[in-house]
Every structure is written in structure tokens, then in C-alpha cells.
Amino acid sequence: xxxxxLHMVTFTLTIIGALNWGLVGLLNLDVVAxxxxxxxxxxxxxxxxxxxxAVYIAATHMKDCKICSAK
Numbered sequence: 001x002x003x004x005x006l007h008m009v010t011f012t013l014t015i016i017g018a019l020n021w022g023l024v025g026l027l028n029l030d031v032v033a034x035x036x037x038x039x040x041x042x043x044x045x046x047x048x049x050x051x052x053x054a055v056y057i058a059a060t061h062m063k064d065c066k067i068c069s070a071k
Contacts, residue, residue: 007064010053017050 016032023029036043062068 006056007060010056013050013053014057017047017054020050 020030020032023031030038032046033039033043036046
């Protein structure tokens with residue numbers, strides 16, 4: 001059960017990061033910085049967690065993905 005929870009948290013953080021980058025690219029709007037304060041420690045923590053989540057998703061993708069792991 002712990003691995004499922006870890007997967008869901010990392011997946012959610014990765015989606016949040018991707019949506020935030022989309023808004024930065026389209027509208028020059030950084031929602032994370034807007035909510036938590038630009039340059040704040042909490043904002044930096046969120047960015048680090050999003051980055052680590054992306055690494056985790058990339059490293060475990062083949063095992064978790066039904067399409068990629070199909071033989």
C-alpha cells in the first residue's frame with residue numbers, strides 16, 4: 001500500500017509541476033510562486049519535490065505502465 005501512496009503523491013506532484021510550467025509558458029504565470037511566495041523556502045521545496053517526483057516517475061515508469069510493460 002505504501003508504494004501506491006508514493007506513486008499517487010509523485011504522480012500528482014508531477015502533474016502540478018507540468019501544469020505550472022504550461023502556465024508559465026503560455027501566460028508567464030507561476031501559480032506555485034503566486035500562492036507560496038516567489039523565492040520563498042516553501043516554493044523552493046515544492047519545486048524540489050516536483051523534480052524528485054519526476055525522477056521517481058521516470059525511474060519506475062516501465063514497471064507501472066501497462067502499455068510500456070506489455071510484451
